[in-house]
Amino acid sequence: MSLNDAARRVESRRIALSSFVGSAIEFYDFLLYGAAASLVFNELFFTDLNPLAGTVAAFGTLAVGYVARPLGGIVFGHFGDRVGRKSMLVLTMTLMAFASFAIGLLPTYEAIGIWAPLLLVACRLVQGIAVGGEWGGAALMAMEHASAGRRGLMASFANMGGPAGAVLATAVFAAFSALPEDDFLAWGWRVPFLLSLLLMAIGLFIRMKVTESPVFAEAQRRAAREAAGRNAVKQEAPLLTVLRRYRKNIVLSCLGGCAALVLQSLLATFMLTYATGVGFERSTVLLAQTVSSALHIFTIPAFALLSDRVGRRPVMITGALVTAAAAFPLFALVNSGSVALLFAAYIIGNPILQASMYGPMAAFVSEMFGTRARYTGASLGYQLASTLGAGTAPLIASSLLAGPGGGTGSAPVSVYLIGVCLISAAAIALTRESHRADITDAVPDAGRTARLPEAAAR
Numbered sequence: 001m002s003l004n005d006a007a008r009r010v011e012s013r014r015i016a017l018s019s020f021v022g023s024a025i026e027f028y029d030f031l032l033y034g035a036a037a038s039l040v041f042n043e044l045f046f047t048d049l050n051p052l053a054g055t056v057a058a059f060g061t062l063a064v065g066y067v068a069r070p071l072g073g074i075v076f077g078h079f080g081d082r083v084g085r086k087s088m089l090v091l092t093m094t095l096m097a098f099a100s101f102a103i104g105l106l107p108t109y110e111a112i113g114i115w116a117p118l119l120l121v122a123c124r125l126v127q128g129i130a131v132g133g134e135w136g137g138a139a140l141m142a143m144e145h146a147s148a149g150r151r152g153l154m155a156s157f158a159n160m161g162g163p164a165g166a167v168l169a170t171a172v173f174a175a176f177s178a179l180p181e182d183d184f185l186a187w188g189w190r191v192p193f194l195l196s197l198l199l200m201a202i203g204l205f206i207r208m209k210v211t212e213s214p215v216f217a218e219a220q221r222r223a224a225r226e227a228a229g230r231n232a233v234k235q236e237a238p239l240l241t242v243l244r245r246y247r248k249n250i251v252l253s254c255l256g257g258c259a260a261l262v263l264q265s266l267l268a269t270f271m272l273t274y275a276t277g278v279g280f281e282r283s284t285v286l287l288a289q290t291v292s293s294a295l296h297i298f299t300i301p302a303f304a305l306l307s308d309r310v311g312r313r314p315v316m317i318t319g320a321l322v323t324a325a326a327a328f329p330l331f332a333l334v335n336s337g338s339v340a341l342l343f344a345a346y347i348i349g350n351p352i353l354q355a356s357m358y359g360p361m362a363a364f365v366s367e368m369f370g371t372r373a374r375y376t377g378a379s380l381g382y383q384l385a386s387t388l389g390a391g392t393a394p395l396i397a398s399s400l401l402a403g404p405g406g407g408t409g410s411a412p413v414s415v416y417l418i419g420v421c422l423i424s425a426a427a428i429a430l431t432r433e434s435h436r437a438d439i440t441d442a443v444p445d446a447g448r449t450a451r452l453p454e455a456a457a458r
Contacts (some may be wrong), residue, residue: 009147011211012142012146012147012154014210015141015154015210015211016157017157019142019158020157020160021202022093022203023134023135023159023161024162024164024165025199025200026093027161027162027164027165027169028169029099029193030165031166031170032193034269035173035286037059037061037062038055038272038273039272039276041058041061042055042057044108044109044116045058045108045109046058046109055398056398056402059270059394059395059398060395061121061124062124063392065125065391066128066386066391066392067128068124068125068127068128068132069128070380070383070384070387071128072128072130072134072379073133073136074132074239074376074380075133076133076134077239077379080136080375080376080379081238081372081373081374082235082238084213084216085216086141086213088133088375089141089207090207090208091133092130092131092137093130093207095126096134096196097197099124099127100127103123104190105190105194106119106120106123107119132379133379135383136366136374136383137379138158138161139366140213140366140374141213142154142155143366144213144215144371145213145214150308151367151435151439152304152305152307152435153305155362155366156300156301156303156359156360156363158362159304159362162358163293163297163350164293164297167297169192170286170290170293171290172192172195173189173192174283174286174290176188176189176191176192178283215439219371219440223235223372238373241370242373242377242380246369249369250377250380250381251427252368252427252430253368253385255423255424255426255427256316256364256365256385256428258388258423258424259421259423262393262417262420264350265393266393266397266413266417267354269393270397270398271289271334274397275288275334278335280337288342288345289346291343292343292350295347295350295351298351299355299359300355300358300359302355302359303319303355303360304362304363306359307360308363308435311433311435312428312433312434313428313431315356317428320422320428321425322353323354323357323417324418324421327415327417328411330345331413362382363434364434365378365382367434367437367439368381368434374439389420400412400413400416401413
């Protein structure tokens with residue numbers, strides 16, 4: 001191994017760690033809101049509604065953050081493709097921390113009336129915009145520093161930040177939820193949000209030390225030479241490039257990612273309300289979620305590494321089909337009332353089923369777009385999937401329980417999950433395998449064969 005290769009490997013590991021830690025901190029803030037929406041916000045910000053309607057309304061504010069994520073992907077993607085990945089990651093982290101800190105200071109409905117939920121929604125919008133720009137930058141920084149054959153593994157470090165943030169958010173929230181009920185509702189729930197500024201300081205310290213993506217830097221140099229050769233003709237906006245050249249890729253990446261994100265959201269948010277409703281203690285459900293999320297951190301890169309070996313499509317399609325088959329059994333485990341089976345449901349659902357689809361996803365989505373529009377394209381594809389999948393899942397699931405079919409228990413939610421999984425499997429099947437594609441060049445439309453590097457072609 002040459003000195004340059006060794007230095008590149010060291011830098012690649014440093015970038016992967018930065019992507020993991022930064023994403024974990026941002027998702028701590030974002031997912032903390034989900035726990036609070038499940039257990040607190042209906043009582044503090046929607047007190048004029050009955051308990052079930054309050055829960056639906058709280059999940060509605062949760063969905064607002066997901067609706068805003070594509071906007072964040074477009075805005076930060078534009079500047080990430082023009083200015084650089086690193087600077088956008090610093091900005092998104094700062095924006096997220098201040099939005100979360102503000103939530104911890106919000107007055108309740110009892111104090112200021114309708115302004116309380118309105119301010120809550122405004123803070124959630126800012127959270128959504130921030131995390132919408134975070135994921136693409138973190139995934140690309142890791143993937144574009146990676147050596148050939150390890151892009152899936154390196155890109156998955158951004159996805160590992162999700163469960164790591166969930167572990168941190170759930171653990172901190174669970175610790176304060178152990179307070180007496182009155183203390184928890186009065187001030188205990190606020191402290192996890194106020195800690196965001198401390199975590200931001202840690203994250204920024206790490207991110208300021210990383211270098212810009214070499215793939216992006218080379219693309220910028222090439223673009224500058226081309227612009228000079230064309231008498232400085234203005235570059236097309238990244239969003240226009242995505243809409244003109246990669247429309248099909250956007251649709252397929254969005255639909256292909258929906259199953260993983262729906263399952264993630266059902267387990268992380270909806271299941272808190274559902275499991276406590278069938279008789280489990282809140283602390284028990286939070287512990288099950290924490291344990292499964294901790295295991296999730298390790299299975300995400302395992303499935304990503306498998307996709308580096310056999311391809312993104314077979315791993316993700318198999319995960320979607322197995323999840324569809326497991327939809328009814330998962331809820332049956334929770335409905336059993338057994339603590340052991342509740343833990344089994346979480347461990348099967350998160351570290352195994354969800355990770356099989358989510359592990360390869362960062363590379364799967366990112367490899368669909370060329371370097372000059374990759375931040376915008378990957379962010380938009382992933383965040384649309386997040387909005388349609390994770391953002392609406394708790395709202396849809398709770399509405400299904402409250403609707404005419406609610407008397408059949410969890411069956412409507414299981415059917416909903418099965419339908420999403422089949423749609424995702426079909427969308428992934430319509431893409432071309434990309435785990436050996438040359439990401440230094442623009443990747444063709446998903447319906448055509450991606451160009452392979454010379455070494456792979458031989």
